[in-house]
Amino acid sequence: MTTDTTLAAVHDFARSKMRDDETGHGFDHIQRVVGLTERLLQAYPQVDRLLTLTAAYLHDVIDEKLVADTRVASQEVRTFLAAQGFSGAQQETIFLIMTNMSFHKTLDGTAKPLPLAGQIVQDADRLDAIGAIGIARAVYFGGHFGEKIYDPTVTPRTQMTHAQYRDLGHETVINHFYEKLLTLKDLMNTTAAKKLAAHRQWVMEDFLTEFKAEWQAQR
Template sequence: MKTDKQLEQIFIFAQKKLAHDKTGHSFSHIQRVSALAKKLAHEEKADTFITLASALLHDTIDDKVVADSQQALTEVKHLLALLEVSPEKVAIITYIITHMSFANSLNGQEKLPLEGQIVQDADWLDAMGAIGITRAIYYGGHHAETIYDPTIKPRTNLDKTEYRNLANETIINHFHEKLFHLKDMLNTEGARKLAQHRDAVMHTFLDEFTAEWNAKR
């Protein structure tokens, strides 16, 4: 089966799986990540199929999004087998999507292949800038997080378990605990260039938020 047909079926699979997401990981997020990943893959001369398949599938197995991540991974492997994706490529794609998250990076993540680095960059870019601000607030609201409490300080030296403990997080602290770190964690030069503006947008927003919270503007 030609790769364009395979990607078409993977697209449809991911679209169905994420059609009703209310956490900020909807299929519109997947489409933006895929577009960014395609651009970066071209710049880095990476394998386009592995990059795009990983970008399309990366949130279909995320434990923030699905009830059973292992069952979801089994479904992904079954899909790729049905589409006659080679076992070698299936192994790379599944490794990427199970190791690329920010949460996994907190526990000393193993190095991703180039295609995985690109998808990770694209995913993290979509957590930054105006879109990133909106998604952070949307996700926090979905989980009934406190917007801001100046007596709750941002957490440091987080591991995956504590990072996922939303009882100890506020929406605004999420900027300090994750989002402001992303620009220095990106893998590719193209992503780092795009991140500069997005990071500046977030800092401007937080400066304005803080001033208004304290009734200074």
């Protein structure tokens, strides 16, 4: 099969898995990550486009916070990839990327080094978590899980374990910016992503300044 034919199949598989998501990780998110991945790939023509875009399409399909059983989800992905003609080595690279790019992996030090393809997908995913889109997704995610919007008496956590990070009972939507989103700019891997992140960081900082001023009835 051609690259375009394979990517069309990957697109449809990802859409079938993520189209009903209501946490901010739906197929619209997937499409933006793929688009950003394409944009970042322009600076790295030596990187395998098919493998990288496949990882971008599938990066949330086996996410622990989104699926009931990661083992079952992983096997479905492996079966699908094999049917599309991906070799065992290609599958392992795709899974290496999917299972080591999440932010929570940085909290417990278990993340394995990513190849350049994985760094690009990771940057694309992190870019979609910040800026105006990031603000909307943070509010959407927090509302889905019943988080408070803000509580000035609850200070952001500066150090968290994986379990604490997943404990949404001790987080507010606004604190999530300080605990994760505002840290992502400095975690970008590629030069292009760092440039895009700088503007998106400003958007979030401006929003937080305005939010707190309005919260205190100063504006």
